[in-house]
Amino acid sequence: MRKVGIFNSIHVKFVLIYVMLILLALQIIGLYFSKELEDTLKKNFNTSIKDRINLVEFSVREEMLKERSSDDPSVETSLRTVLTGFSSDDINEVRVIDSKYRILASSVLDHQKTMVGQKSTDDIVKRAIVSESPQSIIYFNDKANKRVQKRTHPIMNGSEVIGALYVESNIEKVFKQIDEINRILAGAAAVSLTITIIIGIFIAQTFTRPISDMRRQAQAMAKGNYSRKVRVYGNDEMGQLAIAFNHLTNQLLESQSTTEAERRKLASVLENMTDGVISTDRKGRVSLINDSALSMLRMTSDLVLNRPINTILGIEKEYSFEDLIEMRESLPLDFSTEDEPSILRATFSVTQRETGFVNGLIVVLHDNTEQEKIEMERREFVSNVSHELRTPLTTMRSYLEALAEGAWRNEDIAPAFLNVTQTETERMIRLVNDLLKLSRMDSNEYELNTEWVDFNTFFNSIIDRFEFSKSQEVSFRRIVPPEDLFVEIDTDKMTQVIDNIISNALKYSPDGGIVRFNVAVLEDSIRVSIADEGLGIPAANVNRIFDRFFRADKARSRAMGGTGLGLAIAKEMISAHGGKIWAHSVEGEGTSIFFTLPYEQHDDGEWDV
Numbered sequence: 024m025r026k027v028g029i030f031n032s033i034h035v036k037f038v039l040i041y042v043m044l045i046l047l048a049l050q051i052i053g054l055y056f057s058k059e060l061e062d063t064l065k066k067n068f069n070t071s072i073k074d075r076i077n078l079v080e081f082s083v084r085e086e087m088l089k090e091r092s093s094d095d096p097s098v099e100t101s102l103r104t105v106l107t108g109f110s111s112d113d114i115n116e117v118r119v120i121d122s123k124y125r126i127l128a129s130s131v132l133d134h135q136k137t138m139v140g141q142k143s144t145d146d147i148v149k150r151a152i153v154s155e156s157p158q159s160i161i162y163f164n165d166k167a168n169k170r171v172q173k174r175t176h177p178i179m180n181g182s183e184v185i186g187a188l189y190v191e192s193n194i195e196k197v198f199k200q201i202d203e204i205n206r207i208l209a210g211a212a213a214v215s216l217t218i219t220i221i222i223g224i225f226i227a228q229t230f231t232r233p234i235s236d237m238r239r240q241a242q243a244m245a246k247g248n249y250s251r252k253v254r255v256y257g258n259d260e261m262g263q264l265a266i267a268f269n270h271l272t273n274q275l276l277e278s279q280s281t282t283e284a285e286r287r288k289l290a291s292v293l294e295n296m297t298d299g300v301i302s303t304d305r306k307g308r309v310s311l312i313n314d315s316a317l318s319m320l321r322m323t324s325d326l327v328l329n330r331p332i333n334t335i336l337g338i339e340k341e342y343s344f345e346d347l348i349e350m351r352e353s354l355p356l357d358f359s360t361e362d363e364p365s366i367l368r369a370t371f372s373v374t375q376r377e378t379g380f381v382n383g384l385i386v387v388l389h390d391n392t393e394q395e396k397i398e399m400e401r402r403e404f405v406s407n408v409s410h411e412l413r414t415p416l417t418t419m420r421s422y423l424e425a426l427a428e429g430a431w432r433n434e435d436i437a438p439a440f441l442n443v444t445q446t447e448t449e450r451m452i453r454l455v456n457d458l459l460k461l462s463r464m465d466s467n468e469y470e471l472n473t474e475w476v477d478f479n480t481f482f483n484s485i486i487d488r489f490e491f492s493k494s495q496e497v498s499f500r501r502i503v504p505p506e507d508l509f510v511e512i513d514t515d516k517m518t519q520v521i522d523n524i525i526s527n528a529l530k531y532s533p534d535g536g537i538v539r540f541n542v543a544v545l546e547d548s549i550r551v552s553i554a555d556e557g558l559g560i561p562a563a564n565v566n567r568i569f570d571r572f573f574r575a576d577k578a579r580s581r582a583m584g585g586t587g588l589g590l591a592i593a594k595e596m597i598s599a600h601g602g603k604i605w606a607h608s609v610e611g612e613g614t615s616i617f618f619t620l621p622y623e624q625h626d627d628g629e630w631d632v
């Protein structure tokens with residue numbers, strides 16, 4: 024936050040305005056006061072001067088109008104006597120001038136000699152005699168460096184002007200007095216101004232300190248610190264504001280922690296969801312994405328954030344962002360790679376304000392791979408089963424039709440035809456039995472009747488059975504360890520598994536081929552292998568031979584009476600025993616089928632005890 028400049032601060036502004044107002048008030052008061060004072064002092068001075076002029080005027084008029092005999096002193100002498108007795112601090116000089124402007128007498132001794140008898144040159148004297156009214160002016164006496172008031176007063180005899188009185192008074196005294204009072208006034212103003220400035224600073228502080236506190240508090244709040252409190256200085260409006268501010272801080276703290284808790288809750292819900300969630304801004308750019316969505320899309324957040332949602336979902340060619348907003352149905356998305364199938368289902372919902380303004384889009388991604396796979400397998404299974412049943416049934420129908428149409432009478436053909444129908448019926452029975460077995464395994468409706476048997480004995484007895492009954496020119500080689508290998512197995516089920524593998528090996532072995540039987544002891548299991556020198560399986564199909572109904576060579580397998588379920592059942596049974604089954608094959612060279620069974624090695628010593 025910017026710092027407040029010194030002249031922008033309320034504190035300084037307040038003090039400045041306050042001082043200006045006081046100064047203005049003092050100025051107005053001072054001006055009014057000194058003006059009034061000046062007027063009063065001048066008026067008093069003038070009144071006192073006028074009173075004295077009136078006094079002296081009377082004596083002067085008396086002397087001027089007096090009938091004089093030759094013994095009497097001259098009018099000048101008498102007037103000088105009158106004026107001499109008339110002396111005062113305020114009055115510098117009094118002159119008597121007759122109507123012809125001749126100076127008759129002066130109160131100043133020097134002037135009595137030099138001026139008496141001279142004509143007065145003062146305009147003011149002439150104006151008083153001519154206008155028959157008193158005149159007055161103030162002028163500045165350069166020599167004495169003083170202001171002096173000149174006053175003239177006509178001396179009347181009835182309506183006739185007989186002369187004039189000229190009075191020069193020392194008005195400087197009045198001005199000095201005014202200056203003195205003004206000085207006192209200015210001093211008092213300066214003192215009161217200083218006091219008011221100091222008081223102003225303190226008063227301003229009482230306003231600005233809570234404001235500064237609140238400013239600091241607001242700054243701290245902006246940085247996420249809600250622990251500070253504003254000090255409450257009183258119960259005035261500022262105090263109320265501080266209380267309200269503290270209350271606001273508490274409310275903010277509470278709502279912030281609620282929001283934070285909600286945010287954390289939402290984040291943890293989003294992160295723990297198995298479904299992927301993506302939200303966008305109003306322009307369709309990704310603003311939030313959870314980990315599930317990232318792993319479903321096989322992307323990292325920096326590759327996704329702020330990019331258009333339709334590009335992220337790989338549907339930018341088919342759908343615009345506006346299309347997705349309108350989208351009411353969920354959309355299947357194929358994110359499968361060569362190694363990993365991945366079918367997603369995207370559901371779209373729009374976040375809107377009450378006004379209908381679109382704020383963004385929320386996309387929920389559901390991983391549908393498993394369901395799709397199951398659905399596909401189910402469809403495939405139904406089609407496989409129907410196909411497997413239809414083929415023998417069609418064959419049987421055509422033979423039965425032929426028999427019904429009269430072939431039954433033909434002793435050569437009829438037995439062969441009946442034989443085919445019998446074989447097909449048996450195959451169907453085998454197929455249905457195999458399907459029932461698988462279905463039981465799928466629904467876990469079976470139990471393993473396990474017992475401890477020595478695997479070598481068990482395995483050899485099965486191989487022996489095949490060796491006795493085999494019709495081909497195939498020789499058997501056994502590599503089995505001499506010691507007893509006790510394993511816990513369901514012998515019936517394990518017999519079925521081994522029967523199936525051996526009969527496959529014999530089925531696909533050429534005449535003169537060798538079938539090798541091997542049992543190896545591993546760390547915690549035994550590994551059994553049955554290898555033939557048959558035509559082998561194409562590399563791409565090796566792992567698929569354990570799938571239901573898979574046949575590498577359909578025609579041949581069917582011709583040999585296979586159902587395509589034998590190895591699928593074997594896989595289920597081996598895994599029910601806690602083992603694994605796999606194949607290794609080289610086309611043209613032969614096939615090896617391996618399986619393991621759990622086996623615990625025991626030290627010889629233990630058995631001896």
Ligand code: ADP
Nearest residue numbers: 527531568574575576580585586587589590614
């Ligand atoms: P089937 O009843 O058709 O034999 P299986 O489940 O036992 O069904 O075998 C599945 C397919 O695996 C067979 O159709 C065959 O193509 C292939 N297969 C199994 N064992 C061998 C083998 N030893 N040599 C060559 N191909 C084999």
